[in-house]
Amino acid sequence: MKQDIFQAIADPTRRAILTLLAIQALTPNVMAEKFDMTRQAVSKHIKVLHECDLVRPKQSGREIYYHFNAKKMQEFDNWLAQFRQNWETQFNQLDQLLTTIKTQK
Amino acid sequence: MNKDLLFDFNVDKAAKMVYITREFNASQSLVWDAFTKAELLDQWGAPAPMRAQTKYMDFKVGGRRFYAMISPDGQERWSVQEFTSITPKTNFKMYNAFADKDENRELPGSEWDYNFSEQNGITRVDITIYNESFERLEKLLEGFKIGFTMTLKNLEELLATLS
Numbered sequence: 001m002k003q004d005i006f007q008a009i010a011d012p013t014r015r016a017i018l019t020l021l022a023i024q025a026l027t028p029n030v031m032a033e034k035f036d037m038t039r040q041a042v043s044k045h046i047k048v049l050h051e052c053d054l055v056r057p058k059q060s061g062r063e064i065y066y067h068f069n070a071k072k073m074q075e076f077d078n079w080l081a082q083f084r085q086n087w088e089t090q091f092n093q094l095d096q097l098l099t100t101i102k103t104q105k
Numbered sequence: 106m107n108k109d110l111l112f113d114f115n116v117d118k119a120a121k122m123v124y125i126t127r128e129f130n131a132s133q134s135l136v137w138d139a140f141t142k143a144e145l146l147d148q149w150g151a152p153a154p155m156r157a158q159t160k161y162m163d164f165k166v167g168g169r170r171f172y173a174m175i176s177p178d179g180q181e182r183w184s185v186q187e188f189t190s191i192t193p194k195t196n197f198k199m200y201n202a203f204a205d206k207d208e209n210r211e212l213p214g215s216e217w218d219y220n221f222s223e224q225n226g227i228t229r230v231d232i233t234i235y236n237e238s239f240e241r242l243e244k245l246l247e248g249f250k251i252g253f254t255m256t257l258k259n260l261e262e263l264l265a266t267l268s
Contacts, residue, residue, distance in 0.1 A: 083123075086113040089152035091112065091127050094139055098131040101139075105231050 007050040007078055013037075014045050021055060021068035028064070111229070123234040137194045139157060140219060142183035143170065149174075166191055169207055170199075185210050186217075196220050213237045 008014055017031060032042045044064060049055040054073065055066045096104075113126040116195050139145045143159040150157035154177045162170040168188050173181040183204045190198040202214030220231040 053125055086152045087114060087125055087127075088112065090149055091129075093127065093149035093153065095110075097139060097145065098129055098135060099143075101135060103133060 005054065005072075008052045008054055011045070011048075014049055016074075017042075017045055017049065018054060019066060021066055022070070025058065025065040025067040028066070031066075080082050110227070115154070121236050123232075123236070125229050125232040125234070127232075129228045129230065130226070131228055132226065133194055133221055136228040137221055139232070140221075141197065143172075146170075156239075164188060171204070173206075181206065183208070194221060222228045 006099055008017075012058065013035065018033070020031070020034065027044050028039060028046060031037075031046075032039045035042065046055065050057065050066075052072075056069050057064045057066055059065075110130060111126060112128075113124070115124040116122070118123070131139075139149065141164050143162040146162075147157045147159050150172075151174045152184040155174050157172055158175055159170060159172040162168075162172075164170070166188055170186040171183070172189075173183045174184075175181050185202050185204045185208060187200045187202075188197060188248055189200055190196070197219050199217045200214050201217055202210040202212055204210045215237070216235040218233045222229050222231075
């Protein structure tokens with residue numbers, strides 16, 4: 001993750017944008033309308049999302065449509081699962097240690 | 106994996122918090138020791154095939170634990186834990202930061218809060234971790250990409266030899 005994906009998701013507006021894009025690809029103009037925001041404000045959010053690869057632009061005629069990158073979100077979830085797995089491994093090791101200590105007493 | 110004991114792992118992305126809850130089949134004072142004594146911590150405090158090695162640990166408010174996670178190929182990743190608050194047997198808080206082998210810290214780090222409680226001989230540990238940035242968590246994982254050799258099967262075998 002080049003950009004901090006966490007920063008990207010931490011913002012409620014960006015989360016709302018992602019939710020919207022998960023349903024259908026949109027142009028920045030349409031997003032601005034839907035969120036009642038300036039085109040400039042939308043562009044800023046899109047830039048952050050694009051930098052961490054959560055959205056991808058696609059040219060279609062004269063318009064740029066932004067698509068939600070589900071694969072990236074999946075990677076992020078996999079990454080979290082791995083983090084959870086680390087803890088699980090450690091705690092299982094602790095279970096064994098506690099068992100060992102208890103039997104020694 | 107012990108199916109009777111609670112294990113909960115949640116990430117609040119917006120608040121940059123990680124919440125971990127785990128129950129252990131042991132008394133509160135024994136579990137407390139396992140989390141606060143270097144010689145015990147080193148026996149479980151890194152996911153196999155990594156291992157933890159404490160250089161020194163001064164478990165008091167303002168004291169530090171300086172330790173390394175060592176990978177099977179001998180690579181060391183050093184960290185410093187600074188204890189900011191201790192209520193014996195029930196709670197301790199620390200500030201955790203990566204460091205080099207000379208104990209120079211890479212800030213910012215993360216804030217850890219551990220709570221211990223016992224009911225009917227089962228001790229519950231609640232851990233919250235606050236990270237200023239998610240990239241830190243990423244870094245934590247870097248060292249673990251070796252892949253886990255510790256399968257459940259190995260674990261069962263180990264448990265069988267212990268009981």
